[in-house]
Amino acid sequence: MTYKYLEKINFPSDLRKFNISELKNISEELRKKTIETVSKTGGHLGAGLGVIELTVAIHYVFNTPRDRLIWDVGHQAYPHKILTGRKNKIETLRQKDGLYGFVRRSESEYDPFGTAHSSTSISAGLGMKVAKDINNDDANIICVIGDGALSAGLAYEALNNAGVLNKRLIVILNDNEMSIDRPVGAMSSYLTKLLSSKQYSSIRSMIKNISKRLPKKFSKTLYRAEEYSKGLVSGGTLFEELGFYYLGPIDGHNLDSLLPVLENIKKNNIDKPIFLHCITKKGKGYTPAEESEDKFHGVNKFDLKTGESISISNKKTYSEIFGETLSKFADNDEKVLAITAAMTSGTGLNIFNKNHKEKLFDVGIAEQHAVTMSAGLATEGFKPFVAIYSTFLQRAYDQIVHDVAIQKLPVRFAIDRAGKVGADGPTHAGSFDIAFLSTLPNFILMAPSNQNELIRMMHTSLLINDRPSAFRYPRGTGIFYENNIKDKDPLEIGKGKIINEGNDIAILNLGTRIQSCFEAAKILNQYNINPTIADARFAKPIDTKLIDLLLDNHKFVLTIEEGSSGGFGSTVLNYIHNIRIKPTVCNVKNLFFPDKFIEHQSPEQQYIEIGMDSDSIAKKILNIFDNKLINIQHFSKKK
Ligand SMILES: Cc1ncc(C[n+]2csc(CCOP(=O)(O)OP(=O)(O)O)c2C)c(N)n1
Incomplete structure (x- = not known):
């Protein structure tokens, strides 16, 4: 595709050379470029399409990067990346050595704050504003936050604080009436009420009409009109009560209203935080996105003409197995409830929702x-299954310790996206949950080695009514053995199992790296080594009998887990060094994630980098066991 305008724009300074009348065409090209890019890379599309005009208008009016622009979550920032020096790299998005799928400081001076987990922008922006004031620097700080992200406590803590600090922070609400799914909560209804007020449309048309008459300079007349509109709509808004100067709602796709309002905000010396409420449409301008239920929030590569996904696999994901199994539980047990934090489809709970809407x-x-x-639900005898991605569970650590573990409440944690997640990179990797959960008294933590095991762990969890339990499982698909008669059998708490009985060397694996262990064993067989392979199943409590057995019958034991240090391997070592009475002659090593954040690339590439692919595992064992370097290059598959 050719891009007449975009070809001339590498940075916002180039954009600012164009006339206002050309910005519409530029926006259209930016929209096309974004769609074309994501059709090839996959990633987040709907959110970016919803902020095309906002992106253009903010960079046109404000003096970025001196003025700081913070995109909350950062999944909507692809158009921003195109306009800020990364146009020629945009098709490397989310790939090894390519651009990041969210916002990160190291990528560009136009990205003043790294985002990916939601609702941080106002806090970070306020910090910047305070710093700027101390330095007598009058740069503007602009935070763009979605209505979904505005449902998080952190955002309210920041709004609350901004009100009292009375700093000239600019918060733009990108209200598209969507989170990943439909947004929920009283704030969402409140925003909808603001929109449906009669004033919204009349003010919008008023601003539009006025700005039509004032194409070049946004004169005082407009300012007065806007003041008037402010009085009409915002009389008693929550945001005003919080100490903000509230403006809006305005149409976030209409440059004729967006530009003068932003210009006014910039020129005005309002000495208090400003809240501009923009109405946008997620997926705007691409029919398949607009028509789809999730507005193409996150997509695989797709056919540009039809919007059809170029699907990667039709095998069931762990999340789907979770959703299906929980739904079956709820069929038979009225105490089973599902809780999600805005991730119904991501966690597979959309499947649960079909039959048990009222229990989700x-x-x-x-x-x-x-x-x-x-x-709270657990105190009343319910069986809550709270499904949260490992990375997002980090936010709730104090709640896990204080509200759940100390009180020994039987909350069931379904920890999705455990381990490396690939293209979403370090901000989304599930690296730390084993470490932060397995140190908690009263906790039971399981990790399935295949999808049947997930089902069994869920059955186990269902039966644990006297303390918290958790099961962690990876993103994507996995091994599922059809008609496995043991699927419904709960596990004995703290019991692992030996899968392959070998000699000399044992691998004690926790989680889905078991497949790589099997592959590694094939390589080791070529060296006449037949390793024992055991599935630990439990990170807490660990199976000390199994560990004793491995230690007593092997020269070398390697533990493997898809998580950081301080997790399963550490618990095993703690047992060996501090609890086990018998002296240990066996050489024990642990394989866990290295002490660095692993960059975005495919999960396979990530596990190679970490040294948890089959070749690396075999090599590690051979090196340690034989204490010499053995070249096993010839076993490596081409990757
Ligand atoms: C703490 C946290 N939980 C969950 C997510 C997953 N997530 C990414 S975007 C998103 C929805 C955001 O909605 P909104 O802010 O309205 O932006 P939109 O996508 O509608 O533009 C969610 C839940 C996240 N990024 N961070």
């Missing part, structure tokens, strides 16, 4: 609340 609680992007609410 989407609490918004509010992981802390999700956990404590689940604790």
Whole structure:
């Protein structure tokens, strides 16, 4: 595709050379470029399409990068990347050595704050504003936050604080009436009420008409009109009560209203935080996105003409197995409830929702609340399954410790996206949950080695009524053995199992790296080594009998886990060094994630980098066991 305008724009300074009348065409090209890019790379599309005009208008009016622009979550920032020096790299998005799928400081001076987990922008922006004031620097700080992200406690803490600090922070609400799914909560209804007020449309048309008459300079007349509109609409808004100067709602796709309003904000010396409410449409301008239920929030590569996904696999994902199994539980047990923090489809709970709508609680992007609410449900005898991605569960750590573990409440944690997640990179990797959960008294933590095991762990969890339990499982598909008669059998708590009985060397694996262990064993067989392979199943409590057996019958034991240090391997070592009475002659090593954040690339590439692919595991064992370097290059598959 050819891009007449975009070809001439590498940075916002180039954009600012164009006339206002050309910005519409530029926006259209930017929209096309974004769609074309994501059709090839996959990633987040709907959110970016919803902020095309906002992106153009903000960079046109404000003096970025001196003025700081913070995109909340950062999944909508692809058009921003195109306009800020990364146009020629945009098709490397989310690939090894390519651009990041969210916002990160190291990528560009136009990215003043790294984002990916939601609802951080106002806090970070306020910090910047305070710093600027101390330095007598009058740069503007602009935070763009979605209505979904506005459901998180962190955002309210920041709004609350901004009101009292009385700093000239600019918060733009990108209200598209969507989170990943439909947004939930009283704030969402409140915003809808603001929109449906009669004034909205009349003010919008008024601003439009006025600005039509004033194409060049945004004169005082417009300012007065806007003041008037402010008085009409915002009389008693929550945002005003919080100490903000509230403006809007305005149409976030209409440059004729967007530009003068932003210009006014910039020129005005309002000495208090400003809240501009923009109405946008997720997926705007691409029919398949607009028509789809999730507005193409996150997509695989797709056919540009039809919007059809170029699907990667039709095998069931772990999330789907979770959703299906929980739904079956709820068929037979009225105490089973599901809780999600704005991730109904991501966690597979859309499947649960089909039959048990009334038993599913989407609490918004509010992981802390999700956990404590689940604790409350458990006190009343319910069986809450709270499904949260490992990375987002980090937000709820105090709730897990204080509200759940100390009170020994039987909350069931379904920890999705455990381990490396690939293209979403370090901000989304599920690296730390084993470490932060397995140190907690009263906790039971399981990790399935295949999808049947996930089902069994869920059955186990269902039966644990006297303390919290958790099961962590990876993104994507996995091994599923059809008609496995043991699927419904709960596990004995703290019991692992030996899968392959070998000699000399044992691998004690926790989680889905078991497949790589099997592959590694094939390589080791070529060296006449037949390793024992054991599935630990439990990170807490660990199976000390199994560990004793491995230690007593092997020269070398290697533990493997898809997580950081301080997790399963550490617990095993703690047992060996501090609890086990018998002296240990066996050489024990642990394989876990290295002490660095692993960059975005495919999960396979990530596991190679970490040294947890089959070749690396075999090599590690051979090196340690034989204490010499053995070249096993010839076994490596081409990757
Ligand atoms: C703490 C946290 N929980 C969950 C997510 C997953 N997530 C990414 S975008 C998103 C929805 C955001 O909605 P909104 O802010 O309205 O932006 P939109 O996509 O509608 O433009 C969610 C839940 C996240 N990024 N961070």
